[in-house]
């Protein structure tokens with residue numbers, strides 16, 4: 001490069017345009033909007049178990065769509081009977097159908113049903129978990145396993161994951177501000193093409209951090 005060369009007026013204008021454009025259009029976009037939701041106790045159900053509980057070929061009815069595209073709360077509920085014959089009625093089913101039936105409880109739900117030890121698991125990781133008796137309008141299913149406390153997790157798209165610099169299965173932290181401020185240490189990253197940035201916790205965790213009143217959230221590594 002020649003020393004002492006003064007850039008031409010048009011070169012200077014080009015540089016200025018690049019800088020201004022980068023500021024306006026953002027080579028570094030701001031953080032994605034963060035949603036945090038509490039999931040009340042619920043059941044995901046397989047085709048086979050839905051047939052037994054509600055009758056062959058039964059289809060779930062959408063009550064309301066959930067934040068993650070394609071997921072919904074169904075109108076249908078079941079009765080859950082725990083190990084010491086204590087029960088929870090009106091356990092909500094969430095759609096769509098899954099390959100295995102899974103019941104997600106908060107710790108207080110598990111205690112009130114008489115479970116001694118319901119493990120914290122990621123969705124779908126059910127080996128060695130306790131079972132339950134499930135009663136529907138047309139029949140009963142005896143689950144050998146499938147009862148869990150859902151591990152806190154953050155759904156996100158691939159671009160949201162790259163914003164945070166995380167990959168599938170990483171752990172992040174969630175700080176919830178407010179009068180009952182809490183920082184959760186183990187938020188599992190779950191990346192999906194169709195996912196939207198959304199942290200899911202159970203009702204015990206939501207009560208502990210005062211989620212309903214909380215206004216500030218921060219998700220970080």
Ligand SMILES: [Zn+2]
Nearest residue numbers: 153155199200
């Ligand atoms: Zn979730």
